[in-house]
Amino acid sequence: MTSTIDQSLRWWADKIPGNRAIVVGADVTTYGEFEQWTARIAMDLRARGLKAGDRVPIFAPNSMLWCAAALGVIRAGGTLVPLNYRYTQEEAISVAADCTPTMIYVGGDKAGMLAGRGYTLLPIEDVAALRQGEPVDFVGDHDPDAVTVIGYTSGSTARPKGVMLTHRTMLGYALEAVINYPEHQMGATAINVAPLYTSAGTVQLVEFLNLGMTDFIEADFDAERALRLLIEEKVQIFGGVPTFWERIAACPGFAEADLSHIKWAAVGGARVPLALLETWRSKGVILRQLYGLTEAGGNSSVMPASEAVEHPEQCGRGGIFTKHRIVDENGEDVPVGTPGEIILRGPGVMIGYWNNPEATKDAFFGDWLRSGDIGVMDAKGNMQLVDRLKDIIISGGLNIWPLDIEAVINEIDGVDEVAVIGAFDEKFGETPMAIVHARHPIAASEIVDHCNTRLANYKVPRYVVVQQEPLPRLATGKISKRDLKQRYKDAHLTLEKVR
Template sequence: MNVSSRLTETAGQYGDKPAYYFEGQAVSYAQLDGMVTRFAANLQSMGIQKGDHVALLLGNSPYFVIGMYGALRAGATVIPVNPIYTPAEIGYILGNGDVKGVIALDLLIPMFEQMDAQLPALEHLIVCDTPPSEKKRDFNAEESGISSKMKSFTAMLSADDSFQRPELSDEDTAVILYTSGTTGKPKGAMLTHKNIYSNASDVGAYLKMNNSDKVIATLPMFHVFCLTVSLNAPLMSGASLIIVPKFSPKEVFRLIKEYEATVFAGVPTMYNFMLQHEGGTQEDAASLRLCISGGASMPVALLKGFEQKFKVVISEGYGLSEASPVTCFNPLDRPRKAGSIGMNILNVENRVVNELGEEVQPNQVGELIVKGPNVMKGYYKMPEETAHTIRGGWLYTGDLARRDEEGYFYIVDRKKDLIIVGGYNVYPREVEEVYYSHPDIKEAAVLGIPDPEQGEAVICYVVTDNQALTEESLKEYGRGQLAKYKVPSFIEFLDELPKNTTGKILRRALKEQVAERSRQ
């Protein structure tokens, strides 16, 4: 079984039910499944065969849903790519990923014209109309040097009776996700049909998704968090998606209220923006039965503040691209523990181990490792990296964690973000939690910088509207709650913290600022 075949089954059960709403229009499951099959047939007619790689450079839209499911139905491997990456970043992924076909917005055509000679394997460019509000320039296909490779997305939905559904095995690669690694080039995590299907199915069951749910899809669809939790799992459950092209608190609250949405999934910064939005009220979130957080650790102060204001529980979970992505969620049938990523989801086992790979005792810190049907088969064309990351069937996540006596897991920090001050371990998240509890601080990020005496020192970046706050007053605040060696040696004020497109704070960008300053 795979997610594209399951869509056909769901359409058989709920044919007239809306599969998604987009910009005020509803599209039924029967209509969606028909468009997916026609798209797959046209891919076959143009020469896309089983195993060929098709990249998606799209934002949140029906183009993405139809394009992904259509490519999977044709037997292709899908490579979702952030469309706002630089040409160099996109060029690397398309080249390294041996991409044969691309589905992209028309505003990206000039970029493909420039990269044409660098991508000899690229044979097809399927062009989607950019919404008028986002147009960068008018484009005439007749003038393009790559016009012979181009076909409109609309033409791909024309009737084609020649479709032959390919035989797909569980171990065939369905999706390659390029991870935004902190060092070196991105690595392509190969996820099989079994990986994708099992995780979506298990997440849907764990979160009790059903055909009555209406799920807000505002996380970027090219990101695995949205792909599984806000797209595949709902469509496998007969739920309806509410596709949001771009996150804004005002728009999300409006759509929740208009459609009586029941599920919202977001990263902590989204919840922070929603909590701070002046127009947001408890009434705006009244229909929600569940909020889901992932992508980064959620500060406890933010979680409690959001739950108190909107009277809805946030279930925090954990995942990574290499695990399709979800491994843990706070359960719905017992108390949610603030600060915890929850427990093993169905069919997935998490462990905390020491440097020798031995499981440690409860509440001891070690590396989180994962085993289950959701774990990738490896990195594309990187056997050594694969062997280092997957050992004995276990995926080594690189995250430091602990497990309590009841089986709840807690992320302590990224292994590589650990700060060592005079031989003592300082976990950035612990310090960040303290500053998030300060009533005037909106955001905080902590990292280590070189120190000639202690090896490393702690620096904290904060965002606040209170101009009266000083570095010394915030250090004093930290001294009241932290051991002396954990108190930041430096506190810097920023207008905003650097973030990626999912809203995750980019420590790497802050580290680059530190490195640049040390060179001056």
């Protein structure tokens, strides 16, 4: 595949100029308008000195301006770096230092967080002035293998890892999607509820634009508004973490709503209660388990609708181009039904981690990406996710690395050791829980207060246990999180939240 995202957008602007491309609340842009708008942004960036490959982060909340700035960066030949808008100042500075940006789009209440650091800051509001103007003829002459997006997967206290995706990667991902899921086609409507700074948000934005679809983007998730959108716009495609589906199902009016127009409904990021599957099935909507990770470009497998009812716990067997295997620690295939690490390869897989060759090397068995997740596979090749090898916590669809939180808590005087695990949470699916071994009494509130100054809000533990005895360990000497997860599996029933 030798096409680029710039070429794809120009194609759709010529083919369906009047079709809606992106809708954010009352703000609507068509493919024709969006192509011209992002062309002007690209020309503006080049006039400011942007060169091919220069990194341009966006540190702003979801908005139409975010979408325009992002595609403007890509079309200009720059590398888009979506910055987590919930970062603290320290986290944002750390990631910015790693990607060494040429300029940064900033907006919202954190616009000044990176000021005075030597960066060229561009108010994202300024791209609004480029929405209208004289017609321009802009063609981005890009290498299909140029890095077009760097999506960071962790925070500042462990070394951030920037997943590198190229034009070829992102277009290959979109092409496979339209083959695997025919519902993803020109003119189809989809809701994108994920924050744009996440891989789900950015990848879906680019995927839907590459396929000529209409992308309804939420500035922030509101269940009642999402339900109205599903009904009024007869949205056909919707995917998200279980929390989104649960909150919509709890809305007044859900029972009477006609949702039969939803053709592709996928859920992932956390275990899905059977009751939730039945609730949506009663509406004629089959929730299909998906599997994916940022390093794979997004979703790498979705359970076929014809099999999802009988096997709701499984997440499919990949796609026409993307294949999965279950292997042991040496990368050798394990027997059917035996737990092992999920590895995969396909067009959406990253080319590596930015500025981190050691982590890139560790992420692959040959040309197979190591997921860090434990799964089992049946005789047909359908997978079921068993556990997370890397101990990642997924809260409300956001990835949280326990190592980030543990490093911050270890800064507190008197803390000997700490382990952070995921505890069940009714609203977010799971939430961080810290188990601390301390030399002298430490109040849980002290730990939370310290975390609040160093971590984004969603990373701060909602449950804290301070104990005098050491934490359980494996024979290797490592803390046994398996034992802790078992001991505190009912934390949401037996402990009080500390915040």
